[in-house]
Amino acid sequence: MALLNILNYPDKRLHKIAKPVEAVNDRIRRLVSDMAETMYAAPGVGLAATQVDVHERVIVIDVSETHDELQAFINPEILWSSDEKKLSEEGCLSVPGIYDDVERAEKVRVRALNEKGETFELDCEGLLAVCIQHEMDHLMGRVFVEYLSSLKQTRIKSKMKKLAHAM
Numbered sequence: 001m002a003l004l005n006i007l008n009y010p011d012k013r014l015h016k017i018a019k020p021v022e023a024v025n026d027r028i029r030r031l032v033s034d035m036a037e038t039m040y041a042a043p044g045v046g047l048a049a050t051q052v053d054v055h056e057r058v059i060v061i062d063v064s065e066t067h068d069e070l071q072a073f074i075n076p077e078i079l080w081s082s083d084e085k086k087l088s089e090e091g092c093l094s095v096p097g098i099y100d101d102v103e104r105a106e107k108v109r110v111r112a113l114n115e116k117g118e119t120f121e122l123d124c125e126g127l128l129a130v131c132i133q134h135e136m137d138h139l140m141g142r143v144f145v146e147y148l149s150s151l152k153q154t155r156i157k158s159k160m161k162k163l164a165h166a167m
Contacts, residue, residue, distance in 0.1 A: 024117035048138030073112035081105035
């Protein structure tokens, strides 16, 4: 297992659209394992492969308080979203220290492959539903700050650039 480097907004690589995983093999299982280790160390509750500069459709999520319920979603797709929307405060490992409210579907049903390459479906609500939508946005090259006003986006970009120069 290895800690991976997390890209920081506004890195252009965060806007690449991830390609489907062709086969769930040892390389993908190692990626899932490395992403999980990176997410837990950050610490975070979700991580998309795009955030570690791997442009394949892989997500890891663990919204448990004990951090022992890791879920891997390979080639995830949202099959259904509720009409009910909910405003939730979101943060992102690629935008450290920035939190803001984003409106998302309250419930979603997702289909994906697990680490064995088996298809599963999961009905999600609450934090898990928010996380799934947030991480799937990454796979489509979208960062949560893009839901915010252009003024907020500009402020966040300049704050992130200043942070990058300070390092």
